[in-house]
């Protein structure tokens with residue numbers, strides 16, 4: 001089985017001409033099937049940029065980045081859109097839509113699949129919300145939920161379509177210690193039970209224990225890969 005993420009010789013720079021600034025240098029990284037990998041490092045070291053390249057949210061410049069069996073170097077926007085549908089994304093500020101209920105926010109992730117009728121989408125969303133401990137909160141808008149509950153909705157949304165990979169950017173940064181720890185463990189348990197690999201950018205030393213492996217970045221390079 002090929003690794004869900006396999007990167008080598010990846011370079012990336014922002015800006016052009018005299019303003020060109022390299023932010024990723026000769027990055028190599030593999031994430032194995034079912035593995036939970038945390039990406040840490042100082043602010044500005046390039047973690048988010050790397051995550052957005054892996055998530056096909058921006059185009060590659062140099063090197064190789066294979067995600068779920070597809071090479072992203074040279075991939076068209078259409079190919080990138082298609083790959084993004086196989087990835088569950090979770091961000092720090094959860095990106096839930098305020099005018100939709102928790103259930104509708106989760107069901108939205110199933111809308112790309114026209115074969116799933118709306119009633120079934122809402123049912124699957126409800127089951128997923130129950131699985132993340134939010135039974136009874138399905139019909140509330142995000143504003144009526146706590147920060148930790150909102151991140152649980154974001155986890156449910158990221159996983160409901162059974163993605164091949166989850167990419168998370170600082171999902172616990174806005175949470176207190178207890179809810180941050182709960183959310184991180186929930187995400188790990190949900191992904192592990194489904195065999196879904198996770199790559200998570202985090203500054204949060206309180207959640208390092210969820211990792212199979214911690215990878216550190218500094219100044220655009222991977223400097224250390226340790227088994228947690």
Ligand SMILES: Nc1ncnc2c1ncn2[C@@H]1O[C@H](COP(=O)(O)OP(=O)(O)OP(=O)(O)O)[C@@H](O)[C@H]1O
Pocket residue numbers: 014015023041042043044045046047048049050
């Ligand atoms: N759109 C952009 N245009 C120009 N420079 C950018 C852009 N996005 C990020 N950068 C710069 O690239 C470098 C890497 O940023 P990146 O966000 O990837 O780092 P990070 O490790 O995720 O940082 P943080 O932990 O603060 O989120 C930083 O110096 C940042 O200022």
